[in-house]
Structures are given as structure tokens and as C-alpha cells.
Amino acid sequence: RQKHYQELRDEPSETKDGVHIDMMMNAGLAVDLPQLAQSGADGIGLFRTELQFMVAAAFPRVEAQERLYREVLDAADGKPVTFRTIDIGGDKVLPYFKDSHNEENPALGWRAIRLTLDRPGLLRTQIRALLKAAGGRELRMMLPMVTEVAEVRQARAVIDREVRHLSRFAHHLPTRLKLGAMIEVPSLLWQLDELMQAVDFVSVGSNDLFQFVTATDRGNTRIADRFDPLSVPFLRLLRQIVKAGEASGTPVTLCGELAGRSVSAMALLGIGYRSISMAPAAIGPVKAMLRELPLHELSALMEEALAKHSASTDIRALLRQFAESR
Numbered sequence: 001r002q003k004h005y006q007e008l009r010d011e012p013s014e015t016k017d018g019v020h021i022d023m024m025m026n027a028g029l030a031v032d033l034p035q036l037a038q039s040g041a042d043g044i045g046l047f048r049t050e051l052q053f054m055v056a057a058a059f060p061r062v063e064a065q066e067r068l069y070r071e072v073l074d075a076a077d078g079k080p081v082t083f084r085t086i087d088i089g090g091d092k093v094l095p096y097f098k099d100s101h102n103e104e105n106p107a108l109g110w111r112a113i114r115l116t117l118d119r120p121g122l123l124r125t126q127i128r129a130l131l132k133a134a135g136g137r138e139l140r141m142m143l144p145m146v147t148e149v150a151e152v153r154q155a156r157a158v159i160d161r162e163v164r165h166l167s168r169f170a171h172h173l174p175t176r177l178k179l180g181a182m183i184e185v186p187s188l189l190w191q192l193d194e195l196m197q198a199v200d201f202v203s204v205g206s207n208d209l210f211q212f213v214t215a216t217d218r219g220n221t222r223i224a225d226r227f228d229p230l231s232v233p234f235l236r237l238l239r240q241i242v243k244a245g246e247a248s249g250t251p252v253t254l255c256g257e258l259a260g261r262s263v264s265a266m267a268l269l270g271i272g273y274r275s276i277s278m279a280p281a282a283i284g285p286v287k288a289m290l291r292e293l294p295l296h297e298l299s300a301l302m303e304e305a306l307a308k309h310s311a312s313t314d315i316r317a318l319l320r321q322f323a324e325s326r
């Protein structure tokens with residue numbers, strides 16, 4: 001099996017009927033970087049910058065951040081990398097950051113973009129490190145836990161200020177700057193058009209989005225399997241996002257755990273996703289799946305299943321049946 005996946009590494013990520021799929025990997029530390037070449041991923045769809053903060057004993061200084069980001073971009077060697085600005089708070093606590101403790105509902109609390117907009121020093125430092133590390137290259141940044149479009153505008157203002165600051169001191173700036181938002185808070189679903197006007201790309205964080213849509217703590221094993229992300233309502237919602245992206249010409253990716261399991265990856269492709277980002281170990285198995293997949297047939301099947309007036313259709317069974325019948 002392992003050998004089979006390795007052989008697939010340099011084969012195109014194309015479905016049986018010739019549709020290209022961007023196969024991206026998730027990463028967060030320098031130790032993950034060799035996986036980029038080993039897995040044959042098309043790039044890093046999600047770089048979780050908070051990991052550097054989580055393994056440190058104090059806030060990493062701007063130089064340390066810049067060093068890591070440069071190392072990542074060097075390793076990617078021209079393949080796209082999407083850096084997510086720090087997503088701390090919630091399930092990601094920094095022991096040395098006392099302000100962020102003692103919340104009754106940390107997942108709904110002072111975290112991610114909420115926290116960094118309130119502590120602009122943190123955000124500015126990170127943006128400066130990113131801008132410097134990406135001098136002469138493209139820089140892609142993504143904001144976690146966006147709840148309203150105004151947050152994107154506020155973050156963009158911070159970025160613009162740093163760009164002006166660095167150019168005043170004649171720093172080598174990125175050749176291109178792309179700003180994206182993660183879709184993981186349900187309120188964004190009712191402002192998709194405005195959101196897509198305000199960003200260059202979006203990425204669905206299906207772990208948090210599912211948690212918030214179903215009101216189910218993602219870390220609670222007792223209820224972990226109670227509701228299925230491959231249910232008709234959740235897939236309808238994911239499809240709505242990808243359609244909004246198509247309508248506005250905004251690239252859409254999905255970077256939650258759903259992308260890394262073959263059956264759910266199949267569902268995602270079936271509802272229109274053409275770019276997915278997953279743990280490096282999942283790239284081989286998902287690629288093996290998609291290369292055998294008659295995508296147009298599957299899309300028709302999914303279209304029909306999601307249109308039917310039954311929210312309780314067993315999509316897993318349907319997909320399994322489809323896979324077995326080919």
C-alpha cells in the first residue's frame with residue numbers, strides 16, 4: 001500500500017475523467033516540511049502559525065517568526081503556501097499568555113482574529129515577519145474565525161500599514177499579497193457575497209464550522225460521532241459556499257479533517273470542491289481514490305441526493321455503493 005502511494009506521488013492529481021484537483025497539505029512546524037516533497041502535495045493549504053507559539057516558552061520574537069516563515073517558503077520552493085495568522089485561544093492555550101485564561105466557553109471566546117485585533121501588537125509583529133520572509137515572493141495570509149466582514153477590513157488596514165512601514169524603510173516586499181478568510185463561523189454564510197468581495201480566497205475550516213453548526217464540541221468524545229458531517233444539511237451548506245465562490249470567481253478550499261478521509265473527500269469533490277488541504281499522510285490515499293473517480297457521474301448523483309426532500313438520506317451508504325459499483 002505504502003509503496004503504491006509513493007508511486008502515485010508524481011502522478012497527476014486528476015480524476016478518472018480528467019478533472020484536476022489541487023491536493024494541498026496542512027502543516028505547522030519546520031519538522032513537517034520534508035513531507036511536502038514526500039507526499040507530492042501541490043502546496044501548503046494551511047500553515048498553522050500558532051504551533052510555533054504553542055511549543056515556545058514565551059511569545060516568539062519577530063526574528064524567530066521570520067526565520068520559520070522563510071524556511072517554509074524556501075522548502076515550498078515556489079509552491080503556494082497559505083499562512084494562517086495565529087489561531088490561539090479556544091482549544092489552543094498559551095500557558096504564558098495569562099490574559100486568555102478562564103473563559104466559560106473558550107471555543108466561543110476571545111480567540112483567533114478576535115484576540116489579534118484586540119492586541120494589534122501581536123498581529124503587527126506577525127505580519128511584519130511574514131512580509132519580510134516573503135520578500136520577492138508571493139505571500140498568502142489567511143484569517144481564522146472571522147465572524148463578520150468588518151474584521152477582514154480591520155486586518156487589512158493593519159497589513160496595509162505594515163506594508164507602508166516596510167516600504168518606507170526600503171525593505172524587499174512580497175511580489176504579491178493575497179488575503180483570505182477561513183469560513184468556520186456560521187454567521188459568514190449569510191454574508192458570503194460581501195465576504196468574497198473583501199478577500200482574495202476563502203478556506204472552509206470544516207472542524208470548527210461543523211462544531212458551530214451542530215453545536216457539538218469538537219473535542220468531546222462522548223458526542224464526537226453523534227452527528228455526521230456527511231449529512232445532507234451539512235453538505236448542502238458546504239455546497240452553498242463552493243457555489244458562492246464560483247459565482248464571484250473567488251477560489252475556495254477546504255482544510256478541515258474532512259478533506260483527509262477518502263469517503264468524505266469524495267463527497268467534497270462531488271459537491272464541487274476542486275482544492276482540498278489535509279494532513280500529509282492522507283495525500284496518498286485520497287489521491288488513489290480520486291484517480292479512480294468518475295467525477296461527473298458522482299456530481300450528478302450528489303446533486304440529486306442533496307436536492308431530494310429528505311435530509312436523512314444516508315450519504316455514506318450512497319457513496320460506498322457508488323465506489324463499489326465502479
Ligand code: PEP
Nearest residue numbers: 184205206207208255256
Ligand atoms: C478547522 O477548524 O477546520 C481548521 C482547519 O482549523 P483548526 O483545526 O486548526 O481549528
Ligand code: MG
Nearest residue numbers: 184205207208
Ligand atoms: Mg478552526
